[in-house]
Amino acid sequence: MKRNAIYPGTFDPITNGHQDLVRRAAGIFDQVIVAIAGNPNKTPMFPLEKRVDLARQVLADLTNVEVVGYSGLTVEFARQHQLSVIVRGLRAVSDFEFEFQLANMSRHLDRDIETVFLTPQEQFTFISSSLIREIAVLGGETREFVHPIVAAELKKQKRS
Ligand SMILES: Nc1ncnc2c1ncn2[C@@H]1O[C@H](COP(=O)(O)OP(=O)(O)OP(=O)(O)O)[C@@H](O)[C@H]1O
Ligand SMILES: [Mg+2]
Numbered sequence: 001m002k003r004n005a006i007y008p009g010t011f012d013p014i015t016n017g018h019q020d021l022v023r024r025a026a027g028i029f030d031q032v033i034v035a036i037a038g039n040p041n042k043t044p045m046f047p048l049e050k051r052v053d054l055a056r057q058v059l060a061d062l063t064n065v066e067v068v069g070y071s072g073l074t075v076e077f078a079r080q081h082q083l084s085v086i087v088r089g090l091r092a093v094s095d096f097e098f099e100f101q102l103a104n105m106s107r108h109l110d111r112d113i114e115t116v117f118l119t120p121q122e123q124f125t126f127i128s129s130s131l132i133r134e135i136a137v138l139g140g141e142t143r144e145f146v147h148p149i150v151a152a153e154l155k156k157q158k159r160s
Contacts (some may be wrong), residue, residue: 001062005029005116008074011036012044013131013150014055017124021089022059024118031064033083038071045133045157058147075110086115091125133157 007025011034012019025032034055038048046054048069055067070077078086086106088099103115119125127145134141136154143151 002030003028003031003085004031004081004083005087006033006035006074006081006083007087008035008037008077009069010039010042010129011051011055012039012042012046012129012133013051013146013153014058015127015129015150016122017089017091017120017127017145018055018129019147021087021122022062025087026062026065026118029064029085029087031066032062032117033041033081034059034089035074035077036066036067036069037074038069046102046153050153054147054150057149063071063128068094073109073136075106075113078113079110082091084113086113090114090115090117090119091128123132 005025007022009018022032022034036048036055041130052067052069059065059067074086090096092100099117101152106113108117108132132142132154137155137159141155146154
């Protein structure tokens, strides 16, 4: 039986930390769907189409990875696409509480879906999209933390 996984998130924008996780997941599962949530309540910096487009470009070399946008419940989306594993990332203990709650809620909503946690390589543990957005708005350099095409997009976001 094929094992397919969904890696859901906001990816606003995709970082080297996200990328590290996708690559690990792609090595474990037959197919990985990177599912980018519209999340209008989080008022994202980049519109959904842009976030999807950037992730597609960054992950283009991975043949068993697909990037899609979605709205609504993640477990519902997973069920519809026969994805029985949700991949999430843990950077530090601070991620644990929320991720643990989310995993238990997902299981409560659909007991056939398992959440699997991956950790990134050490140098990515302090990267988050929100910090990257803040650096960009304040005119800092983000090239170290994101793919060059993402860094170029972020440059346009500098507050003047
Ligand atoms: N650098 C990273 N290393 C490992 N996992 C990560 C990293 N960044 C995000 N993740 C994980 O990826 C999933 C999706 O995260 P999300 O899209 O919210 O990114 P984020 O960096 O946390 O963004 P934000 O700061 O806007 O919340 C979550 O499980 C999150 O813990
Ligand atoms: Mg987050």
